[in-house]
Amino acid sequence: MTSRKYAIIMFTDIDGYMALLDSDREAASNVLHLNRKLHNRLIGKHHGKKIKEIEDGILASFDLPSDAIRCAVEIQRESKKADVSLRIGIHEGNMIFEGIDVLGDGVRVASRLQEISDRGCITISGRIYQQLKNKKGFSADFKGERLIENIKEPVKIYKVKCYEKGKKDIEIETNATPKKHILPYVVIMLLLVILILTFLWSLLKLPTQNSYHERPVENTYPIYILT
Secondary structure (H helix, E strand, O other): OEEEEEEEEEEEEEOOHHHHHHHOHHHHHHHHHHHHHHHHHHHHHOOOEEEEEEOOEEEEEEOOHHHHHHHHHHHHHHHHHOOOOEEEEEEEEEEEEEOOEEEOHHHHHHHHHHHHOOOOOEEEEHHHHHHHOOOOOOOOEEEEEEOOOOOOOOEEEEEEEOOOOOOOOOOOOOOOOOOOOOHHHHHHHHHHHHHHHHHHHHHHOOOOOOHHHOOOOOOOOOOOOOO
């Protein structure tokens, strides 16, 4: 039986998993278990649904692009803390379910975006970008267009967030906490400057007092009244 669903599609994959599997199967198993646990918790938290696991990759769907992005950002945050490197791709389109298989152009594009994503980053298609570009706290860099096999038109690619090697923290550009307004601080500083200048001006206008040039006191003589 075949069914179809239009959704926001997220595909994640562990960077370097196959190499780790070849060198240390126990470590690879631990990473896979940790990654599965992290996804199960965060996908549900952001109103998504885990569709399928494909080796070390995870396919999930969401109804809203904002939920998918928030989920992806938090997954990258948590995976970095756990020392797990992920690549994430997000697109929208039809998901075609045929038994245990999940097909469709949307799935194919999301998977390809994940493959070309930088380590620790989130790569989205132009369709997703158009729906989020005016959202507060969202920012993404255009990285060009890419032809994808069996997709007629080139796909516009945007990089949502990434951290560079050597940086301590991931730079979160999506769902970021708004910067504090600096206007109140500027006003306070201006008031302080005005008060200081007013005080100095008042000191300059005080009459000069010179104790060495005081008017001499006239000599006085006692007056005696005779009775």
